[in-house]
Amino acid sequence: MTSEWPLWEVFIRSQHGLAHKHAGSLHASDAEMAMKNARDVYTRRNEGVSIWVVKSADVVASAPGDREALFDPANDKVYRHPTFFPMPDEVKHI
Amino acid sequence: MYAQMVDTGLNKVVDASQMSPQEQAFQARIDADVKVEPRDWMPEAYRRTLVRQIQQHAHSEVVGQLPEGNWVTRAPTLKRKAILMAKIQDEAGHGLYLYSAAETLGVSRDDLIDDLHAGKVKYSSIFNYPTLNWADIGAIGWLVDGAAIMNQIPLCRCSYGPYARAMVRICKEESFHQRQGFDIMMAMCRGSADQKAMAQDALDRWWWPSLMMFGPSDAESVHSAQSMRWKIKLLSNDELRQRFVDQTVPQAEYLGLRVPDPALRWNAQSGHYETGPIDWAEFQAVLRGHGPCNRDRIRVRKEAWDDGQWVREAAMAHARKRAERESRAAA
Ligand SMILES: [Fe+2]
Ligand SMILES: [Fe+2]
Numbered sequence: 001m002t003s004e005w006p007l008w009e010v011f012i013r014s015q016h017g018l019a020h021k022h023a024g025s026l027h028a029s030d031a032e033m034a035m036k037n038a039r040d041v042y043t044r045r046n047e048g049v050s051i052w053v054v055k056s057a058d059v060v061a062s063a064p065g066d067r068e069a070l071f072d073p074a075n076d077k078v079y080r081h082p083t084f085f086p087m088p089d090e091v092k093h094i
Numbered sequence: 095m096y097a098q099m100v101d102t103g104l105n106k107v108v109d110a111s112q113m114s115p116q117e118q119a120f121q122a123r124i125d126a127d128v129k130v131e132p133r134d135w136m137p138e139a140y141r142r143t144l145v146r147q148i149q150q151h152a153h154s155e156v157v158g159q160l161p162e163g164n165w166v167t168r169a170p171t172l173k174r175k176a177i178l179m180a181k182i183q184d185e186a187g188h189g190l191y192l193y194s195a196a197e198t199l200g201v202s203r204d205d206l207i208d209d210l211h212a213g214k215v216k217y218s219s220i221f222n223y224p225t226l227n228w229a230d231i232g233a234i235g236w237l238v239d240g241a242a243i244m245n246q247i248p249l250c251r252c253s254y255g256p257y258a259r260a261m262v263r264i265c266k267e268e269s270f271h272q273r274q275g276f277d278i279m280m281a282m283c284r285g286s287a288d289q290k291a292m293a294q295d296a297l298d299r300w301w302w303p304s305l306m307m308f309g310p311s312d313a314e315s316v317h318s319a320q321s322m323r324w325k326i327k328l329l330s331n332d333e334l335r336q337r338f339v340d341q342t343v344p345q346a347e348y349l350g351l352r353v354p355d356p357a358l359r360w361n362a363q364s365g366h367y368e369t370g371p372i373d374w375a376e377f378q379a380v381l382r383g384h385g386p387c388n389r390d391r392i393r394v395r396k397e398a399w400d401d402g403q404w405v406r407e408a409a410m411a412h413a414r415k416r417a418e419r420e421s422r423a424a425a
Contacts, residue, residue, distance in 0.1 A: 003407045004204050007197070024263070025194045027203060029409035030416065041187050044180075045267075064134045 012048035097150035132198040152192035153217035222385030229296035235275015248328035
């Protein structure tokens with residue numbers, strides 16, 4: 001009988017990091033073990049102050065084929081960037 | 095290297111005229127240094143070759159713990175023991191990062207481990223040599239990890255995203271490994287005459303196997319040429335070996351040790367060291383299973399795997415039982 005433990009994705013927030021960042025994955029039988037293993041494998045050199053573990057099977061990812069449909073529409077909306085609006089030199093703090 | 099003579103399953107390099115439009119688009123992205131990610135389309139040969147290469151690499155990290163583990167209980171001081179354990183623990187982590195990278199290509203961890211135990215997939219030739227005394231731990235860190243770094247730094251730029259990211263993590267950790275080895279060598283070379291002789295003896299035994307780690311010249315190899323087009327191999331075996339020699343010989347001189355190669359000489363014109371011939375018959379024999387420790391390494395790995403079977407099953411049964419209890423309580 002195969003007894004392969006489920007796969008988990010590990011996210012770490014570093015000391016000065018603003019958000020959790022994907023660090024890698026590991027196998028564990030449950031959440032508690034995933035947390036312990038994540039600590040042992042991904043924070044041996046003070047890489048983090050906070051860990052998230054998520055079952056890989058629960059991650060919903062965008063498909064490579066949907067890249068254009070999802071991301072191209074942002075290309076022609078340059079007005080979403082502040083640089084789209086030139087400001088006169090005399091106007092300060094804006 | 096940690097992955098030696100990786101077979102692409104092809105007998106000639108695929109040129110653009112033989113490629114489907116999909117394959118051409120794939121190669122164009124690689125040429126443009128766009129990373130390939132797990133869910134992207136990729137040619138089957140690319141996927142298969144990567145699985146083989148990453149798997150060999152992972153097995154090498156794991157089996158590489160065995161020669162060093164041999165000296166944990168006999169480290170000369172508590173400090174050296176703690177350092178060695180930290181180093182070996184890193185190698186377990188390296189194995190795990192790499193197995194994870196291979197798993198993104200659609201293979202299971204258990205299958206990868208079965209392949210190792212069945213002798214279907216190799217690990218690096220270097221780990222079939224024995225660690226006879228403490229100086230060997232110094233020589234391994236200095237030479238073997240040094241050679242590994244040489245190979246792994248270019249791989250941080252390889253075309254497959256998960257493999258490249260694993261390499262970045264690994265390279266960050268490796269330089270501690272090489273330095274702790276050199277530190278052991280320095281301590282022994284500054285010690286008594288007997289200690290220095292042990293250091294020399296370790297260099298004598300590990301020098302040639304370390305050069306063999308890079309594998310035979312692959313200037314003519316179809317597999318290497320194809321792997322280079324795919325950017326899962328960045329530099330030739332000879333190129334990496336030369337870099338290693340150029341970097342290591344002055345370090346041996348600093349230690350006051352003699353490199354065991356009577357033909358070794360500095361070529362001022364090329365700016366490189368020239369070395370004597372490598373005994374490739376020995377390398378081939380080790381790959382075929384006739385190194386000093388081949389059988390022992392696999393036996394120990396299998397034992398550890400089999401002895402852990404009930405733990406893996408019990409942990410899973412426990413997790414299932416708890417999940418059931420929780421869902422019943424919630425209902
Ligand atoms: Fe390693
Ligand atoms: Fe290492």
